[in-house]
Amino acid sequence: MCRENEDKKLQNKSRFIKAHGLGNDFVIFFSGIGKEMFSGREHCFAMFAQENIIHIADRKLGIGCDQVIYAESIHERSIGNKHGNNISELCNPQTNYIVKFWNSDGSHAAFCGNGIRAVALYIFDNILSNNLICKDNKTYNTNKLVNNDISNANLELSLYTDSGLVKAIYTGGEITYSMPCEFFAEEISEIDNSKQKNPCIPQNKNIALKKKINTKDTSKSEFFNTCEIGLEEISALDAFHVFTVNTGNNHIVVINNREAKWDHDINIFKHLTSMFNIIWIWPNDKSVDKKQKTKNKETSTTESNIITKDNKLDINSDNWNIMPYERGVGPTMACGSGTAAAAFVLWTLQNPVQLTEKASDLKCKVERNTNTECSRTNTKDEYKKLIFHTKLGKIEMSRDSNKIWQKGPAEISFEGEIII
């Protein structure tokens, strides 16, 4: 290769971090940490052209990931990485970062919950190698100690995303962060398939969009009075409720009796996956392992029954399984923002929902009192902590009177360099 091409190649060498949150994996580029990650900012933004994102995320020709992430320290402060080189200044624990996300198909994503945890972990790890201590599951910056009092030295990161500000706290190996925006949920009751010849839904059946449930007036949310669900079109999924929820990015949450079989079940929502992440949940503690003997081998399927004996829809379980089908990616092992969306739906539907007709009937009406208070475990704004189980571990969702919090693991897999 001639000299100038060689130089050009060297110019566009960029360091990356490979990380994941419960198997939802990322290639992360930082700016402002340790030695410059890019040859220059102009290069950096050129780097995130769609074809480059697709190349980076390609599991055969690139590095491979579900999302590509770019995190830039707003103060452009640099701290040494854990190998200790060129620590110029300990990053102020209140350092703010701008964080951008792209899906593996090159589309931009407004938010990525598992990605936020991975970015925060790497930053904390970098800071952690300097003058910080962990105590009672929290992390304190010894540089901020006054008379050795750690109470006000708590380490918290501010991460600015296109969906809003996230506060991330290091809780001893896991990351807890606040969701970036107000949540809005709408009960889907119409998936317009008229334009799509969707084999799963009889063309004459639709379910119409219900009104918005807005968290702002949760004290006296006017719940939908009745919800006409044509079980026929979703009976293939045994789904009882289908909601759209915006947690900074858009999700369709499907509450179900069994795990998703995407090769079949995604057909119902396929035409929506360019706009929504499909988040499929079913109760974890109601799973009954059904062993079916077929000829000489035993196959087991997990089924759960969320219709109680007295025909109530029991969604008061605290433990749920979750399977995402992500916009711009396809099936992934976990979806942080989608988990928050599922939690929001369950908190909203917290009280058992009385099915007025047998769920097995073609139609099922969901009646609820029009003056139903926003479902709460009690009026003191308390919501049950919910646990969502994925194949690699769990995510905890909790909620106080004005924030929704997510706690879960993140892991740095390796670091490397790529020439783009």
Ligand SMILES: N[C@H](CCC[C@H](N)C(=O)O)C(=O)O
């Ligand atoms: N595919 C999503 C972005 C990533 C969400 C997911 N990886 C998460 O952890 O929240 C979207 O386009 O809205």
